[in-house]
Amino acid sequence: MTVSIPEADDRTTGGHGETGDDRRTDALARIEADPLVGALLNAAVDGIIITDGSGIIHTINKACCAMFGFTREELIGTNVTRLMPQPFSRDHDRYIDSYLATGRAKIVGIGRESLGKRRDGTVFPIHISVGVARLDGGVAFVGILRDISERLAAEQRVSYLARHDPLTGVLTRTAFLEECDGVLARLDPADQKDGYALFCLDVDQFSDVNEAFGFHVGDAALKALVARVTEVLPKDSFLCRIAADEFAALSRVTGAEQAQTLADVLHDRLTASIYADRHWVRLRVSIGAALFDTGMQTVEDLNAKAKLALQAVQHSGGNSVCFYTPEMAAAATRRMLLTMHLAHAIERRELHVVYQPIVEAVTGRVASAEALLRWTHNQLGPVSPAEFIPVAEESGLIVPITDWVLTAVVAQMAAWLVEGVLPSRVFINISGQQFLRGNLTHRLAELLEGHPGLEKRLGLEITEQAAVRDLKAAVRTIAELAAIGVIAAIDDFGSGYSSLSYVQQLPVAKLKIDRCFVEDVPENTKNAALVRAAVGMAHGLGLVVVAEGVETPEQQDFLKSVGCDLLQGYLFGRPMLPADFAALIRKQQPAPVAG
Template identity: 75%
Template sequence: MPTTSAFLASLAESLMHQASFALVYADAGRRCLFANPAFAAVLRTSPEDLAGRCLAEFDHPLARSIVQALDRSGQTGEAAPVDCEVERADGGRGVLTGCVLPHRTGDGGQGFLGLFQDVTDPARVADFVLRRDPFVTTLLDAAVDGVVVADRNGIIRTVNRSCRDLFGYDEEELIGRNVSVLMPPPFSRDHDKYIGSYLETDRAKIIGIGRDALGRRKDGAVFPIHLSVGQARLARDVVFVGIIRDISERLAAEQKATYLARHDPLTGVLTRTAFLEECEAVLAAPFPGQEGGLFALYALDVDQFSDINEAFGFHVGDAALKAMVSRVTEVLPQQTYVCRIAADEFAALSRVESAEQAETLADLLHDRLTASIYADRHWVRLRLSIGAAVQDADIRTLEELNAKAKLALQAAQHNGGNAVCFYTPEMAAAATRRMFLTMHLAHAIERNELHMAYQPIVEARSGRIVGAEALLRWNQHTLGAVSPGEFIPVAEESGLIVPITDWVLNAVVEQMAVWEPAGTLPNQIFINISGPQFLRGNLSARLEELLGRHPELRGRLGLEITEQAAVRDLKAAVQTLTELEAIDVQVAIDDFGSGYSSLSYVQQLPVSKLKIDRAFMADIPDNLKNGALVRAAVGMAHGLGLVTVAEGVETEEQRDFLVSVGCDLLQGYLFGRPAAPDAFAAMIRAQQPAMA
């Protein structure tokens, strides 16, 4: 029987030369001292060619892997594992797996034995490529999206870092489990069926197609994902690669964009477009009256809402609007559609049982919306106009119902606002009339249809004409004479008041320039100026230009503005009045007593005259209340150093009373009606001989 050493030597000889695994022995300098035929075949060379050569000389994945393992083993003194993908002789891909073992020679030297086995199992090949290759691992972990790789049976082979973070699992908890663990029902239930169908028919429902789906985290939370699945082949098998993206934020952004496209961002009610879509769909159903119900459309407009913004700031205005919408939904029935049409305009469509209920709701709504609102630490009260229309058998579309509600709203505003108004057929005729007037008023200047009339203003005690009020008249070629009370509001609403006022200023100054050398120009001529025109900011510049052509008229031209216009923007009014005073243009407060009548603002305005509203002239001196008001107004004006003018004087008794209370100037039919320029000049000439 051979000795133990002889047996081991014989066994080593057999293993080195006849074993199927690859074997190599290298010294500490990485020189190959021995390689068996299996190892040499992998490097496509012979054992003889390898002998004595440094392994680092060979440009081959196995040689590079062994050199790295030699370094690790030399440092640690322990075995170093080696896994390496190689190209097989048949052209396929394979994996050599094994290790490098440190070895001490008899003379105390250092050597290393490498043993490697060819792994032909496709599962091991895939496992190596997907989990152990450093480049692939680095690439997958660098991806922002989650990546999961599963075999043909749905078993997870690898996941990247993003996928683990996305689903809340550690790698060990996923490897080897079915990929359906990442899916909620019904996706998890049907997954294997989809994969089996694809492998059998090659017809994909998911493969190669990106789509939105749902994922399930470890804690059971379900969230939206975008899933793209691709197919890859490793060795002779198929693997599936899923790329997963969390689309929660994207969907949230899309939902927010969709919401904002249909809802007002401040109040949360529908936008005008969404309101039309919703309401038209409702009205498209059979006529609700047949089912015991009607629809009422309410058009709401906050009067002078800009005053709240200017007085308290936009944050208070916004808070007031939100509180207002909340009250609308409280008062009107459930399933009412509410929309914001403009900054301070809203509309609401409600189902009502009858026209009477619609009117009751409108009154309740107005009372609720005009009650005090606590908005961002301020108490405010809204002035609100409501126009309403109730559906009848002739109204089939929202457009028809809305047109009638808008007409009702306009009627409420024309009557002073802050009220409720329901549509009546007469409103359509009035709207047609206003549209007709607007169309023709736009051409009144070029057609020479405008002219001025002048009404005398007399000294109270002597009755002598000392001034006049210039009054605009419009004689339309088909309509005839149109009342200023009708066309002036039309001009203000349409914006035509701006060019018309400019024409008036020019016409009056030119007429004064004619009267002055003829000796028929009274002390002052006053022109009425609308509120918007007064606050435009260029009034004083325009008058300075006109008076620059006629310096002899300085101090002879005056303006009249209503007290409402004067206090609408007190700061701007004071600035404009100061500028007018600087160019010697006097200003009178017209219709004093009809609006605010507050000493607190009158004393702040640099004006010269107060014109007492004609409403106080009724029944004086018999009407003791009106008489007391007139006496108080005259006394207040004189206390402030202002001249008083009483309008609407028509009787001797009124004149005598006004003289007795100290009123300075009088105006009315008792002294003369508005007259054409020539007729007015004749009045001036008629009093001149008497004066002489």
């Protein structure tokens, strides 16, 4: 062990003669016999050892004996190297020899970290400070030792937590990027077999698990997910937790085929039932992946492509696997452009509302209308709702946009009421975000104030997904709306959960069968059976049934035969401007009787 000792001003070597040794031994004996010195030594919390110039222990306190597991009698008279593991004991011998030969230390300082060896052979970290005492022409060394095991363990724990997720134990994002960049930097461009794939994993609607079972079950499910990822991916893979329910993994692969196989197997394993804290949980997992190529500089480049693939999966419904293609970058740019322009669409007056008629199945008369939002950008031209509505929902712009639609439709209804062409109901599509915010009823009450009776002509359409996302909140909101006369309808029934358990709990008035079940009836016997069953179920619950997407007389005849109450589709009219809809209403009104 190399120790640090202050440089001596008096270069008395102490020598190796008998006189110096005898004087030194006598002096140490007098110190040891002093009761005050003994009391001070044993009161010290740190270990203290006093040795002569040869390293023989003459005095040692209780704290030092306890630290090393020896008794005082076992150590007195032995060499201090007994408390040191190799090679530190050899370093100590060389240092002492150097000091006695030159009268000064080669290294000047007050202390350093080293290792000690206990009686049972275990080695542990210590901090040691060494001082020099001159006694009657001789020299003695005083060592102060402290066990720093707990301090180093705490430092290692802090260092570990800085680079690892405390829940799952995988790398943090920063540590993951550092490790992966180091691996990719060492790749040989000439080696075609040396390739990597990055997988981005996101648990779809993970908040539902926490809300349904509690955070303890959600945490257990994430731990099980990580365990399954490590089982499937190669042993030298790197795995990190990016967000609460999002992970990334870098794995060595031999090519695109193996990467695809890994992604498919991984998805199968992660979506299988998980037993988490005494509950069975089935997760929906989206995986986006990308293969490393020589044009990439860092793992961030690879991660950006995998994220684009992940977004593509989620935009198409999630719970699947997708690999990056160059077209995804263009699509992402397009979404970013739409988000930027959509934020200013209201103030630029680029939005407008059109109305599609809903007719009675038996008479064919217009009974109500659905208000539909349209966006015509001053440079991009008309943008499809199928494209800009998801962008609005992802960006949160759907909330102010929906509020604008509510304002515009109520104003139009008030105008139609004055003109005498207001249908029995006008339905507005409400996003899940707006529907579950908790202030929808209050906002509608504000808009309808000053228009007596208009609230009984207004209806809202919500999707299955929005209703089921928070069933209690949905039931409460629908009941509040009904209290002011505004009815609610389930839109796109059949495209989502289609569960009788939730339909019978929601106090809705209408159920709209999704167009995907209508488009090929009556030829498609399975869809025909589903439509017939949906109509029977809805009527059994006292609900009015609306069929969407009616385009042919054959569809109309079938839907009328199975008992659909209302029909909507291009067969009866495309979405139209308010003036055109008003003209349609006037056509079906009876001609005034001549005076």
